[in-house]
Amino acid sequence: MKTCKALCLGAAAAMVALSASGAFAEDLVRLISNHKGDWSTVMPLLGEQQGYFKAENIKLDITWSAGGSDAQQAIITGAGDIVIQTGTLGVLSAYEKGAPIRIIGAAMTGSGGLFWYVPKDSPIKSFKEADGKTMGFSRPGSSTDLVSSALAKHFGVNPKRLPTGTPTATLTQVMSGQIDIGWSSAPVLLDKISSGEIRVIVQGDDAPDVREQTIRVDAVNANWLKAHRDVATRFMRAMWKSYEYTYSEQGMKDYSKMFDIKMDVVKAIPKYATLEAQAFWPIKGLDQTMKEAVQTKRLKKPLTQKQLDDLIQVVYKPKLK
Numbered sequence: 001m002k003t004c005k006a007l008c009l010g011a012a013a014a015m016v017a018l019s020a021s022g023a024f025a026e027d028l029v030r031l032i033s034n035h036k037g038d039w040s041t042v043m044p045l046l047g048e049q050q051g052y053f054k055a056e057n058i059k060l061d062i063t064w065s066a067g068g069s070d071a072q073q074a075i076i077t078g079a080g081d082i083v084i085q086t087g088t089l090g091v092l093s094a095y096e097k098g099a100p101i102r103i104i105g106a107a108m109t110g111s112g113g114l115f116w117y118v119p120k121d122s123p124i125k126s127f128k129e130a131d132g133k134t135m136g137f138s139r140p141g142s143s144t145d146l147v148s149s150a151l152a153k154h155f156g157v158n159p160k161r162l163p164t165g166t167p168t169a170t171l172t173q174v175m176s177g178q179i180d181i182g183w184s185s186a187p188v189l190l191d192k193i194s195s196g197e198i199r200v201i202v203q204g205d206d207a208p209d210v211r212e213q214t215i216r217v218d219a220v221n222a223n224w225l226k227a228h229r230d231v232a233t234r235f236m237r238a239m240w241k242s243y244e245y246t247y248s249e250q251g252m253k254d255y256s257k258m259f260d261i262k263m264d265v266v267k268a269i270p271k272y273a274t275l276e277a278q279a280f281w282p283i284k285g286l287d288q289t290m291k292e293a294v295q296t297k298r299l300k301k302p303l304t305q306k307q308l309d310d311l312i313q314v315v316y317k318p319k320l321k
Contacts, residue, residue: 026054026057026058026059027057027058027059027228027231027234028058028059028061029053029058029059029060029061029081029082029231029235030061030063030079030080030081030082031044031060031061031062031063031080031081031082031083031084032062032063032065032071032074032075032080032082032083032084032086033062033063033064033065033071033083033084033085034064034065034066034067034071034083034084034085034086034138035064035066035067035138035166035167035185035188036064037188037259038085038167038185038188039113039185039186039187039246039255039269039273040085040107040108040112040113040185040216040273040278041084041085042246042255042258042259043084043239043242043243043246044060044062044084044239044242045062045258046242046245046246046251046254046255046258047238047239047241047242047245047246048060048242049254050241050242050245052238052241052242052245053235053238055238056234056235056237056238057234058231058234058235058238063080066138066139066165066166066169067086067087067138067139067142067144067166069090069139069140069141069142070139071083071086071139072086072087072090072091072094072099072101072141072219075101075219075220075221076094076099076100076101076221078100078221078223078224080221081220081221081224081228082104082218082219082220082224082232082235083218083219083220084107084218084239085107085108085143085216085218086107086142086216086217086218086219087139087141087142087143087144087145087146087215087216087217088103088143088146088213088214088215088216088217088283088286088289089141089142089143089145089146089215089289089292089293089298090140090141090142090145090298091103091141091217091219091311092289092290092293092298092299092303092311093141093293093298093299094141095303095307095311096299096300096303096307100221100222100223101219101220101221101222101311102219102220102221102222102225102310102311102312102313103217103218103219103283103311103312103313103314104218104219104220104225104232104236104280104313104314104315104316105217105218105236105280105281105283105314105315105316106214106216106217106218106278106279106280106281106282106283106284107214107216107217107218107278107280108143108214108215108216108273108277108278109212109213109214109215109277109278109279109284109285110204110205110210110211110212110213110215110273110277111147111203111204111205111207111210111211111215112143112185112204112215112216112272112273112277112278113185113186113187113204113269113272113273114143114144114147114183114184114185114203114204115183115184115185115186115200115202115203115204116135116136116148116151116181116182116183116200116201116202116203117174117181117182117183117184117189117193117198117199117200117201118174118180118181118182118198118199118201119174119175119197119198119199120196120197120198120199122180122199124180124181124201125201126201126202127151127155127157127201127202127206128155128157129157130152130155130157130159130180130181130201131157131158131159132158132159132160133159133160133180133181134159134160134161134162134178134179134180134181135148135152135159135160135161135162135179135180135181135183136161136162136163136164136170136173136174136179136181136182136183137161137162137163137164137183138163138164138165138166138170138183139163139165140163141298143215143216144183145161145163146213146215146289146292147204147207147210147215148161148183149161149292149296150207150209150210150213150292151202151204151206151207151210153207153292154206154207154208154209155202155207159180159181162179164179164182164183167182167183167184167185167188167189168188170182170183170184171184171189171192171198174198181201182198186268186269186272186273187261187265187266187268187269190265190268191261191262191265194265209285209288212284212285212288213284213285213288213289214282214283214284214285214286214289215289217283218236218239218280220232225313229315232315233315233316236280236315236316237316237318240280240316240318243275243278244275244321247270247275252266252267252269275320276320279318279320280314280316280317280318281314281317281318283312283314286308287302290302290303
């Protein structure tokens with residue numbers, strides 16, 4: 001009896017020691033997110049506030065980037081573990097070149113509220129007049145790169161497309177006359193549309209092909225995924241709870257307060273980017289995306305089914321309510 005009691009006490013002491021030494025510490029996820037303040041990329045912040053990641057035993061270390069190849073490079077080099085809402089085009093291109101990157105979920109199917117605009121006094125009245133004009137997108141390989149290219153093709157125009165960084169940086173370039181056409185994503189600049197300072201000349205979904213294309217995905221470092229698949233699954237589960245919360249009335253209020261955006265603007269966001277459009281599965285329109293990638297020389301040739309099976313490793317498929 002004494003022996004059993006001693007063993008039990010010893011086991012309990014060992015558990016306390018292990019806990020104190022960090023054996024039960026939260027799993028750290030080095031997350032890369034783009035364009036701080038953008039609706040689709042702030043879900044981790046609101047989810048963290050609600051304790052969804054802590055409930056999954058995950059601690060987030062968030063780094064904000066300007067998107068596109070900048071964000072993906074951090075994953076490829078191992079400087080980050082997961083990148084959310086990153087351009088499908090760039091991931092396909094990086095994978096073909098042998099980069100250790102894998103897709104663990106869709107992030108945006110359709111344009112996700114992307115739009116292109118001009119100052120109120122611009123002579124450009126519609127996107128059909130964009131031929132030869134300078135047109136901004138965020139970074140090479142980004143969703144704005146893919147969508148702006150699709151819009152140009154659909155409308156039969158040939159603008160000079162230039163990487164201009166974040167929506168805020170792009171606005172500065174537009175209003176100072178450095179470029180003719182700027183880009184943004186709801187809710188950023190919706191207030192300036194309402195005030196009449198800028199005019200929208202085209203939206204992403206105006207190109208029919210884009211409506212059924214997954215333009216952004218969530219991606220990970222392949223080596224990290226191999227060693228931490230369970231962490232990736234728990235992360236995505238917490239992410240989906242974060243999405244659902246952010247689309248709730250209270251979630252919108254929290255977002256409004258966090259970024260000092262008027263509630264009437266926030267409530268308009270679901271008209272541009274629905275919750276369903278951000279479901280992690282299925283990943284749509286890859287054939288079209290690869291076709292465009294080959295045409296723009298981002299891919300030498302479409303990936304084979306075997307390559308796609310290796311590239312796409314969705315770890316969590318949420319059920320839409």
